[in-house]
Amino acid sequence: MLIPPNILRPLNLFHPSILTARERERMAASGTAQEKNKGIQKAIFAVAIIICIGYAFIWVMLPTKLYRESWLPKIRAQTNSTYFGTQGATMLLYTFPVLLVAALGCVYLHVGRNSSHSSTYKGDEKKQGLSEWKRPVIVKVLGIVSWIELAFLVMFIALLVWSFSNYLSVSFATITPKSTGKRGEKVWQAKLEAVGLRLGLVGNICLSLLFFPVTRGSSVLPLFGLTSEASVKYHIWLGHITMALFTAHGLCYIIFWTATHHISQMLEWANADISNLAGEISLAAGLGMWATTFPSIRRKMFELFFYTHYLYILFVIFFVFHVGISYSCIMLPGFYLFLVDRYLRFLQSRKHVRLVSARLLPCETIELNFSKSQGLMYTPTSIMFVNVPGISKLQWHPFTITSSSSLEAKQVSVMIKGDGSWSKKLYQILSSSNSPDRLDVSVEGPYGPASTHFLRHDLLVMVSGGSGITPFFSIIRELMHKSQSSESKIPQVVLISVFKNSSDLTMLDLILPISGAQSEVSKLRIQMEAYVTREKQPPALENKKKNVQIKWFKSNHADQPMTPILGQNNWLWLGAIISSSFILFLILLGLITGYHIYPINQKTDNNYPYWKKAVFFMLFICICIVITATAGFLWNKRNINAKEAKQIQNIAGASPNFQWSYNAEREMESLPQQWLAQHTNVHYGQRPDLKRMLFEHKEESVGVLVCGPKKLRHDVANICASDSSANLHFESISFSW
Template sequence: MLQQLIKLLVVFIFLGYIVIWILMPTNVLYVHSLPLYHTSDSRFLWRTPRFLKGTTFCIFFGDQGANILIFAVPVLVMACLSCLYLHLQMKYRNHVDKSTSKSSGLARWRRPAFLKGPLGTISWIELFFSFLFVGLLAWSSWAYLHGIFAGITSSSAAQMRKTVWEIKMQRVALTQAFVGNICLAFLFFPVTRASPLLRLFGLTSEASIKYHMWLGHAVMALFTGHSICATIYWATTHQISRALKWDRVGISNVAGEVSLVFGLAMWLTTFPRIRRNFFELFLYTHYLYVLFLVFYVFHVGFTYTFITLPGFYLFLVDRYLRFIQSQQKVRLVSVRVLPCKAVELNFSKSPGLIYNPSSIVFVNIPAISKSQWHPFTVTSNSNMDCDTLSVLVKSEGTWTGKLYAEFASPSPLDYLNVSLEGPYGPTPPNLLRHDMLVMVSGGSGITPFISIIRELLFIASTTNTKVPPVLLVTSFQRTVDLSMLKLLLPATDTTYDLSAMDITIEAYVTREKEPSMESQKFTQTLWLRPNDSDRPVYALLGSNNWIWLGAIILSSFIIFLVLIGLLTHYYLNPDKQSNHEIYSETSKATLSMLVMCVSIATSATIGFLWNKWQSYRDMKRIQNVDIETPMGSPGHDDFWHYNFNRELESFPRQSILQATNVHYGIRPNFKRILINCDGSSIGVMVSGPAQMRRSVARICKSGLTKNLHFESISFSW
C-alpha cells in the first residue's frame, strides 16, 4: 500500500512538473517568471513570480531562487521518493508474486506500433508519449511566437530602426532556443544508468537510450537553427561583430558558439554509418558533452541553467558513483573458453550483491584498452550463484577478439586486471504472470535468457510455485555455437537440474546441414591466480543502495543550496548596484558549477566510504577463503580438482541434451511456432539481431492471435 502511495505521489508531482512546462510560454508564467529578452543589450531580465516575491527563499537565493523551487526541487523530490519506493520493493521482494493481471489493459499498449522507420520498433505507449512530447514542443513554439510577435508592428520596428522581418528573425532564434531547452531538460534522464526515476516506471537506461538519441537530435537541430537565425539577424542588421562578444553581463555569444561547435562534433558522429563503422570516434567524441554543457552555462548564465539542471544533476551523481566504482579492481576467478570463440568471465561476488536477471555490467580491461568500457549481459543469477558474477563475451570485434585470443592461446594468461561498473538492470521481472514464456534469441543474444532461465529454475527448485513452461527458440550460424547452451546451468553446481521445470529448447543451425567436426571440441576452464589488490564485485552503496542513493541526492543538493545561497547573499551579491562591476556572469557560473561538483563529490564519497567500511569484514572473509573444490562426482563432466592452470573439458549436461532439439540448415518459422503456443497469455521475449526482433514483433502485432505479449530485451548502446 505504501509503495502505491509513493508511486501515485511521484506521478502527481511529475504531472505538475509537465504543467509548468506547458504554462511557461503563456501569460500565466511568462510575464512573471520567465526571462524576457532585452534587445538593446542582449540580456535576460529576470522576474520572480508574484507568489514568491518577498519570500525568504528568493531573498536568500536571489533571482535563481524561483527557478530552484519551480524546476529543480520537484525533480529531485521525485528522485528521492523513487529511491524509497525501490528500497521497499527490494525489501519485500517476492519471487512468486502474480499480482500483475494477465488481462491488464496496458498489455495492448505495449504491443508494437511500428517496426521500421527512423524511430525503429516502438510500442503504442511509446508512440503515445512521443506524440505528447512533440505536442508540447509544437505548443511551446506556437505560444512563444504568438506572444513575442504580438507587439511587432511597422511603427515599433521603425522606432528600433529595423524592419519587421529582421525583428521576427531575432524572435524566431530566441524561440528555437527556448524550445531546445525543453529537450535539453530531458536529455540526460535516459542515460543515467542507476536512475531511480527510470526504474520506478519499469525502464532501464539501456532500453531508454533511444529516447536520448531522439532528444539529442532535437536539441542539436533546434540549437543549430537558433544559431543560424541569430547569425542571419546580425548579418542583415550589420551587427556581425556581436558574434565575437563575450559580455560580462547577460548573454555571452562566443560561449554559445563554442558550445554549438562541441555539440555539432558529437551530433555528426551519432549518425548510424559513422557510429557503426567508427565506434571509437563516436565514443571519444561524446565526452565533449562536458565542454558542451560548461560553455552552455557560460552562454545563458547559471541562473537560467536551473531550468535544465535537474536531469543533468542526477546524471552527475550517477557518473561520479560510476567513477568511484571504476577505480576498484575486481577479482577474476576463472574463465571458460568455449569452442565457439567465446569466453565466460567468472568474477568473485559478494553475497550481499543482489541484481535482477538480464542485468548489464560495463567491463574495462586495461591490458586491451585503458579507455574502452564494453557492456555485457550478466549470465549468472544472484540467487543461484551467490559468490559468482559471470558474463559471456563473444569474439565479434577487435576488443572481444583480443580478449578471446589471450585465453585461447597455448600459453593463456594466469591473471587479468579488470574493472567493472554495475550491474544495472531492469525492475524485477514478473516471470510468472504468463501461462507460457517464449524466448527467441539469435547468436549471443541468448545471454539475457541464461540468467532468466536460471531465475525460473531457482524458483522451481526452492519453492512450491509452478513456473510457466518455457520454449527457448535459438538460432546459431554454426554447430559449434551450440556450446553456449552449456551456460544455462552453472559450471560447478549440481544442485539444480533443468528437469525441475518444463523447458523445451529448439536450436536452429542455419549455415550447416549436419554437425561439423568443430562441435566435438571441448570447453576449457582456466583458473586464474588471485591478487591481493583485487576485490569481489560488491554493491557500491551496500545492501540498502537505493536508500543511500536517495540520501546522497538529497544531502548533496542541500549542501549545494546552503553554499550557493551563502555565496549569493553574502559574497557574490552583497550590493546589487556594484555587483556587475565586480563579478562577471562567467565568474559566477564557474563558481556555481564548482560548488555543485564539490557538493556531489562530498556526499557520494562519504556514502561510499561508510558502506565500504561496513562491508569490509565481509569482503575480507571472502578474500581470505581459499577457492573451494567445485562440487561434482567421479565421472561427471564437471568433476575436477583445484589447480591454477588446470584445464577442464566439460560436456553438455544430460538434462540440457534431453530438452534440446537441433535443426540443421533451416531457419525457425516464428509464425508457426508462436501461433501454436497454448495459453491465454504468452510472454514473447526477443534478444538478437534487429531483423529477428522486427520479424517476431510483426507477428505479435498482426492480430493473428491476441495472447502474444511482445518484449524486446536486446541491448543496443
C-alpha cells in the same frame, strides 16, 4: 530406512503438513509485511505522479502570456531573496520537484526490494491490464515502439509545437514596422531573431530530459518501470531533436547578424547578458557529438563515437556560460542526477574485482566468472560494464549478466562474444598458450530492472539470434532456482535460438552454471530449438571434438569481490546523497550570494558577471556531490562484512568437464549435460518459422522475449502486433543502440 524429518523438510518446504506453527506464523507475518510494503509503495508512487503532473503543467504554461506576465512575477517576488537571487524561482519550479521525485523513488525501490522475493516475480493484475498498451505499434523508422511509448512521444511533440507556436504568437504581436524601424531593422529580420530565440527555448525542453535515460543508477527510471539500457533509444530521440533545434537556433542568429551587419556579435562575451561566443562553443561541441551518433559512423568507428561523446562536458559548461545560472536551473535536475551517478560509478571502477575463472568456447566466446559478496543482488537481464586495463584503460563495454544472484550466491558471470576488436583481443589473450594466470578487471554495475514479471506468464518463448541468447541465460537460471523452492507456478520455457555456424551451438553450454547445477535442472520444463543457418548438416565427427575450455585464475590480495557500491541499503544511501548534496549546495550558494555577490551588486551599478556566477555554481555542485558521495561510499566500504569482502572462492578443484555435442553418439559426462542434450533439437540449413511457432501456443498468457539482430526483433514484433496474437505479450531486449 528411516529419514530424519530435518532432512525431509528442505525437500518440501511449503507443504502445510510439514510446516511448524512457528514457520506458519513467520510466513503469515511475512505476508502482512509484504502487503504493508505494497501499500507504502502505492502511496509513494501516487505522490510522485502528482509531482510529475505538476511539473509537466509548468512546462505547458511556460510559453503563455499568463505565466510570464502574471504567475512568474508573483513567484519571483516570493523567492527573490538576498541569498538565492533570481535563480531561486527557477530552482523551486524546475529543480526541486525532480530531485524530490528522485528521492521518493529511492525510498520506493528500497521498500520494494525489502519485500519477499516472490512478490518481485509474481504477476500483477494491473500490469497485466497494461499489456495491451505495451504491444508494439511501430516496428520500423523509430524502431520497436509500443502504444504507450507512442502516446508519450505524441504528447511530447505536441508540447514542443505548443511551446513554439505560443512563443511566436506572443513575440510576433510586438513586432511592427514602427518597433523595428527604431532599431534600424526590417520586420523579417526581427521575426527571424524571434524565431531563433524561441527555437533555443524549445530546445531547452529536450535538453532538460536528455540525461535521464543515460543515468544508469537512476531511481527515477525504475520508479516508472524503465531501465537505462532500454531507455537509450529515448536519449537518441531527444539528442537528435535537441541538436536539430539548437543548430537551427544558431543558424537563425548567424543569418540575422549577417543581414543586419552585426557579424562581430559572434565573438561577444557579455558579462551580464547572453554570451554569444559561449553558445557557439557549446554548439560546436554538440555538433561534434551529433556527427558521430549516426549508425553508419557509430558502427564502423565506435571508438570515435565513444571518445567524442565526452564533449558533453564542454557542451554543458559553455551552455551554462551562454544562458546564465538562472536559466540553467531548468535543465539542472537531469544533469545533477547524472553527475551523482557518474561519480559513484567512478568510485566503483577504481578497484579491481576478483576474476575466478573463464569458460572459452570454440566460437570465440568467453564467459567470465567473478567473485561477489552474497549481499550483491540483481535481477535477470541485468548488465554490467567491464574494463580490462591491459587492453584499454578508457574503454568500458556493457555485457549481459548470465548468472542468477539467487542460484549463484557467490558468483556473477557475463558472456562476451568476439565480435569487435576489444572482445577479440580479450579472447586471444585468454586462449593463448602463455595466457596470464591473473587479469586486472574493473566493473561498473550491475544495472537492471527493479523487478521482473516472468512468472505471470503460463509460457515463456525466448527468441534469440547469435549472442542475443545471453540475457535469457539469467532468466533460465533464475527459473531453475524458482522451480526448486517457489510456491509459484513456474512457466514452461521454449528457447528458439538462431546461429550462423555449428560452433556457435556451444553457447548453449552456458545455460548451466560452471558448477553444473545438477540439482536445479530436473524440475524446469524447457524445450530448446536451435537453428544453424549456414550449414545444411552436422559437422564431421572430428570437428565436433572441440572442447569448452575452462581457465582458472589465481587470487591476489588487491582483488576484491564485487559488492554493492553503497552497501545493502544502497537505494536509501542514494536518496541521502541526492538530498544532502543538494541541501549543501543551497547552503554554499546562499553564502556566496548573500555575502559576496549581493554586496558587490549593491555597491556598483554593474551586475556581477554571469560567467563568475556560473563558475561558482558549477564548482559548488561538483564539490557537494563529491563530498556526500565519497562519505557514503567510504562509510559503506568500512561497514562491509570483512568475511564477504575478503572471500576467496576456492572452486578450482571442482572444475567440471563440459565436453559434449549435439545429436552426437557420445557419452554424457554428467547429469546436467544429459539433461541439456535431451532438451535440445538442432535444425541445420533452415530458419525457424516464427509465426507458426508462436501462434501454435494457445496458453492464456504467453511471454515473448526477443533479443538479437534488428531484423529478427522486427519480425517477432510484427507477429506480436497482429490482431490474432492477443495472448502474446511482447518484450524486446536490445543492446544495439
